[in-house]
Amino acid sequence: MTLQVSTPALLFPAISLLFLAYTNRFLHLSSLVRSLHSGWKETRDDLVLAQIENLRHRLVFIRWMQLLGALSLFLCVMAMLTILAGWQVSAVTAFTTALALMAGSLGCLIKEILMSGGALEILLAAMEADKKSP
Numbered sequence: 001m002t003l004q005v006s007t008p009a010l011l012f013p014a015i016s017l018l019f020l021a022y023t024n025r026f027l028h029l030s031s032l033v034r035s036l037h038s039g040w041k042e043t044r045d046d047l048v049l050a051q052i053e054n055l056r057h058r059l060v061f062i063r064w065m066q067l068l069g070a071l072s073l074f075l076c077v078m079a080m081l082t083i084l085a086g087w088q089v090s091a092v093t094a095f096t097t098a099l100a101l102m103a104g105s106l107g108c109l110i111k112e113i114l115m116s117g118g119a120l121e122i123l124l125a126a127m128e129a130d131k132k133s134p
Helices: 011-043 046-085 088-115 118-132
Strands: none
Touching: 011 046, 011 088, 046 088, 046 118
């Protein structure tokens, strides 16, 4: 397989957009955790604590998404440099690894999206429990 410089470069726009989305998710969750923490300090409500725990797990996945995406971008750059140097085997290896890391990053995104309803589910369950109690 022979790679051209333009092949790894195709991932740059996608990676940029993903980083923007990942950063926005991280900033939103960070703000939400701070807000919930302030509320928990006042009320010591177990529901708030459960929501914070859910958000803690989501933040871990977002950090992994960012790390894997950054490594993928780094290896795309390395693939382009090795193509320019004429080292096709190294270029293919770097680009293949970059694709695998990007797949891992997207896998973390899918898992985090599936977890995103967890904090809301905690509130909905509490509302249903309150509705059933006399």
